[in-house]
Amino acid sequence: MYLFLVLLGWVATYFLFYFLFPAFFNGVSPAPGRKSLYSVVLTVALSFLIFVGSSGIRDLELSNRILHIFGGGFLSFLVCFLVVKDTGLNVSKFQFFVFSFLITLSLGTVNEMLEYALQNYFDFSFAKTANDTWLDIISNTAGGLIGGVFLTPFINQKRS
Numbered sequence: 001m002y003l004f005l006v007l008l009g010w011v012a013t014y015f016l017f018y019f020l021f022p023a024f025f026n027g028v029s030p031a032p033g034r035k036s037l038y039s040v041v042l043t044v045a046l047s048f049l050i051f052v053g054s055s056g057i058r059d060l061e062l063s064n065r066i067l068h069i070f071g072g073g074f075l076s077f078l079v080c081f082l083v084v085k086d087t088g089l090n091v092s093k094f095q096f097f098v099f100s101f102l103i104t105l106s107l108g109t110v111n112e113m114l115e116y117a118l119q120n121y122f123d124f125s126f127a128k129t130a131n132d133t134w135l136d137i138i139s140n141t142a143g144g145l146i147g148g149v150f151l152t153p154f155i156n157q158k159r160s
Contacts, residue, residue, distance in 0.1 A: 003048070003051055006047060006051070007044050007047055007048065010040075010043045010044055010047050010075070010079065011040055011043070011044065013076075013079055013107070014036070014039060014040050014043055014079050014082070014083065015032065015036075017079060017080060017083040017103070018032060018036065018083050018086065018087060021080070021083050021084060021087060021089055021099075022087050022089060024099065025089055025090070025091055025095070026089070026090065029087065030087055030088065032086075033086075035085070035086040036086050039079075039082040039083075039085075039086055042082070043075065043078070043079055043082065046075060046078070047071060047075060050066075050067065050070045050071040050075065051067065051071060053066070054066040054067040054070070054071065055067075064132070064135075064136070064139075065135070065139050068108075068135075068136045068139035068140050068143065069139045069140070069142050069143035069146065070143055072107070072108055072111065072136070072139065072140040072143055073104055073108060073139065073140040073141060073142060073143020073144035073145070073146070073147060074143040074144070074146050074147040075143070075147075076100075076103065076104040076107045076108070076140075076143070076144060076147070077100050077101070077104050077143070077144050077146075077147025077148055077151060078147055078151065080096070080099070080100035080103055080104070081096075081100070081147070081151040081154070081155075084096060084100075084155060090157060090158045091155065091157060092155075092157045093152050093153070093155050093157065096152060096155045097148050097152045100144075100147075100148065101144050101145075101148055104140065104141075104143075104144035104147070105140070105141060105144065107140075108136070108137055108140030108141065108144075109137065111136075111140070112133050112136055112137060115127065115133070115136075116133070
């Protein structure tokens with residue numbers, strides 16, 4: 001059930017960003033099309049593979065780090081990248097990196113607040129100590145930086 005909610009969350013995040021990014025940069029938001037479908041399928045498939053792959057790691061601490069680096073930070077940055085590509089948004093590499101990195105940090109923080117609420121009010125178990133929350137935020141940040149380093153070079157600003 002948790003995995004299904006995470007996957008559904010990525011779909012919702014993609015479409016939220018699909019309309020949010022253009023609103024911040026140029027106000028024109030094209031209708032989602034075939035590219036969006038491919039991007040959503042790619043995001044869901046990668047999320048699933050990262051979740052399954054990290055759960056196969058015997059060391060639970062390492063597994064959690066990998067999950068937050070790639071299933072949190074990197075995947076968040078990838079969704080930002082796909083949205084910019086799919087909408088044809090005309091942004092500089094600097095604008096893309098800063099905005100996407102801030103979005104990635106925000107998503108990681110919201111995730112940790114959601115984990116806090118689920119753990120403290122609904123008896124889910126996510127972290128034994130507050131230290132885990134900080135390590136998760138650091139891991140999400142590292143994943144965002146990895147995403148930024150590898151994806152930002154592929155942003156091509158069109159000359160007006």
